[in-house]
Amino acid sequence: MSAARLLSRRDLDFLLYEWLKVGELVQRPRFKDHSRETFDAVLDTYAEFADAELAPLNKRCDREPPQLVGDEVRVLPGQKRAYQALAAAGMLAACHDTELGGMQLPYVIERAGMAFLNAASISTAAYAFLTMANANLLRTYGSVQQIERFVKPMLEGRWTGTMCLSEPNAGSSLADITTRAQRQPDGGYRLFGNKMWISAGDHDLAPNIVHLVLAKVPDANGLMPVGTRGISLFIVPKYLDAGAIRNDVVVAGLNHKMGYRGTPNCMLNFGEGKHRPQARAGAIGELVGAEGQGLVYMFHMMNEARIGVGLGAAALGYTGYLHALDYARNRRQGRLPGQRDPALPPVRLIEHADVRRMLLAQKAWAEGALALVLYAAHLVDERDTAAAAERADAHRMLELLTPIAKSWPSKWALAANDLAIQVHGGYGYTQDFNVEQFYRDNRLNPIHEGTAGIQAIDLLGRKATAEHGRARELLAGRIQATVCRALAQPRLHTHAIMLRAAWAQLEEITAALLGAGDVIARLANAGCYLDAFGHIVVAWLWLEQACTAASAPAVQETDFYRGKLLACEYFFHWELPRIERWLGLLNPIERTPLDAQEDWFG
Numbered sequence: 001m002s003a004a005r006l007l008s009r010r011d012l013d014f015l016l017y018e019w020l021k022v023g024e025l026v027q028r029p030r031f032k033d034h035s036r037e038t039f040d041a042v043l044d045t046y047a048e049f050a051d052a053e054l055a056p057l058n059k060r061c062d063r064e065p066p067q068l069v070g071d072e073v074r075v076l077p078g079q080k081r082a083y084q085a086l087a088a089a090g091m092l093a094a095c096h097d098t099e100l101g102g103m104q105l106p107y108v109i110e111r112a113g114m115a116f117l118n119a120a121s122i123s124t125a126a127y128a129f130l131t132m133a134n135a136n137l138l139r140t141y142g143s144v145q146q147i148e149r150f151v152k153p154m155l156e157g158r159w160t161g162t163m164c165l166s167e168p169n170a171g172s173s174l175a176d177i178t179t180r181a182q183r184q185p186d187g188g189y190r191l192f193g194n195k196m197w198i199s200a201g202d203h204d205l206a207p208n209i210v211h212l213v214l215a216k217v218p219d220a221n222g223l224m225p226v227g228t229r230g231i232s233l234f235i236v237p238k239y240l241d242a243g244a245i246r247n248d249v250v251v252a253g254l255n256h257k258m259g260y261r262g263t264p265n266c267m268l269n270f271g272e273g274k275h276r277p278q279a280r281a282g283a284i285g286e287l288v289g290a291e292g293q294g295l296v297y298m299f300h301m302m303n304e305a306r307i308g309v310g311l312g313a314a315a316l317g318y319t320g321y322l323h324a325l326d327y328a329r330n331r332r333q334g335r336l337p338g339q340r341d342p343a344l345p346p347v348r349l350i351e352h353a354d355v356r357r358m359l360l361a362q363k364a365w366a367e368g369a370l371a372l373v374l375y376a377a378h379l380v381d382e383r384d385t386a387a388a389a390e391r392a393d394a395h396r397m398l399e400l401l402t403p404i405a406k407s408w409p410s411k412w413a414l415a416a417n418d419l420a421i422q423v424h425g426g427y428g429y430t431q432d433f434n435v436e437q438f439y440r441d442n443r444l445n446p447i448h449e450g451t452a453g454i455q456a457i458d459l460l461g462r463k464a465t466a467e468h469g470r471a472r473e474l475l476a477g478r479i480q481a482t483v484c485r486a487l488a489q490p491r492l493h494t495h496a497i498m499l500r501a502a503w504a505q506l507e508e509i510t511a512a513l514l515g516a517g518d519v520i521a522r523l524a525n526a527g528c529y530l531d532a533f534g535h536i537v538v539a540w541l542w543l544e545q546a547c548t549a550a551s552a553p554a555v556q557e558t559d560f561y562r563g564k565l566l567a568c569e570y571f572f573h574w575e576l577p578r579i580e581r582w583l584g585l586l587n588p589i590e591r592t593p594l595d596a597q598e599d600w601f602g
Helices: 009-019 022-027 036-063 077-088 107-141 144-155 294-330 353-385 388-429 435-442 452-463 466-487 490-515 519-524 526-550 558-575 578-584
Strands: 067-069 072-074 159-164 180-183 189-199 208-216 231-237 249-255 265-270 283-287
Touching: 009 022, 009 036, 009 107, 009 353, 009 526, 009 558, 022 036, 022 353, 036 077, 036 107, 036 435, 067 249, 072 249, 077 107, 107 144, 107 159, 107 208, 107 294, 107 353, 144 159, 144 208, 144 231, 159 189, 159 294, 189 208, 189 231, 189 249, 208 283, 208 294, 231 294, 294 353, 294 388, 294 435, 353 388, 353 526, 353 558, 388 435, 388 452, 388 466, 388 526, 452 466, 452 519, 452 526, 466 490, 466 526, 490 526, 490 558, 490 578, 519 526, 526 558, 526 578
Parallel strands: 159 208, 180 208
Antiparallel strands: 067 072, 180 189, 189 265, 189 283, 208 231, 231 283, 249 265
């Protein structure tokens, strides 16, 4: 695998500099030491590192997944070397303050770099992804002492981090977790319970692992609080005292997955006393912030992780597309309709119209997904560093788009991987080529960090209605501004009218849904709302890209810009019409799933 088949650097430059105008961020105090040259050097470093260090591991860690040896997890040795090299290159701390060893890079530049790592070996990049999100949460809500003791070692690559939310009987229903944190006379806590689906929950990449664990603190009568408001957040390291003493955390087993096989997915037991037979049982933990605020704090990591999942999905869809494109340009098979002479040489796959259709679909989905997650990452920079008046609006937009940034790439970049296999034909279904692994790895992302159904309920039940729809008003204003720009371009005129009509239709459906008194019925088909909302947002981003491409000087790389305009045209002709079906199921609400009785399923 070469860097050219991981991501398109030309497309990244277009998205970052021509469309998002990321170069203007250097005018802000936090990024004043940077320039276009430093941003380019960073992206070059990520691309070269991904190609040289991570890509060679991708198939190996899939075929040689982590193993549970006794009660310790062992991973592919090359992953440890790659992780330490990644840390040494400063990638874990890239966005952090210089005082923490960081480079104070814009988040959008760091995310673009991480896209290369995800495309090269997503299950190796996952260790960094989790550690960075853990450190970011503690940097925001931890005490000064906790930042010194836990954040710095993680950013330096000496320790790694996880998030421990789900439990065997609770899954995504965090209100039902039963892990308890017992207060101790010394002011500390001891944790007892079981956690499930913990990515990177144990391994030998680093000598210590910092678990962020959700648990409930019993009241004075020993009763556990009910619901999410009673959840607290705790730091529970695998080893205490900088690695000298083993904490009461044990791996109960590994979950064996169809993809993402290079990242161990663990069942963890807290407080069973196995590693501390001479001491009192209970995993020693430190409270983060205040009791009862754990889910509020954890959403900082969860929302970052949701954008990160979207980024990983987009990267896998993108690299699958580039692999399919390369194969279609080189593989010769069949002849075109009308070429009846069997003596004629076979044509390249890309000369067949149906193959070009599949490549266009992949291009529209993969490049659209990457644009979406980079736009979300840019909103993070706006929220954190823009003028005061603009920060609140950036936060509102980010809150609204996070469910889409997670779910849309997870669905449609996966669909791109499906077509990448189809372009390869029978070879695509074999392990001789990479595309079958891309699909298996990507199939986890519609589940990771909240299923599509959870994101749909979050969008329709909360995000779209927050502050009386203020975020939707902001998005509507930005869409209208793009429509006005596009109307000035003759070849984009029809697309502009289609987008304006699609948004008006979504707003009409939203009003009808919010007026429905039956909450269960309103949210029953929320998945259709999410699909339609996401497609309209990505259509908007494609029109944004098309406006940028159409205004580029004619002498510049016309093939690249023509490709952008063509992909936009494909999206509006083939993809945006899908919303008619989805929205048609919402007003009136199609009740078949609601009316289905359990016994009728057979």
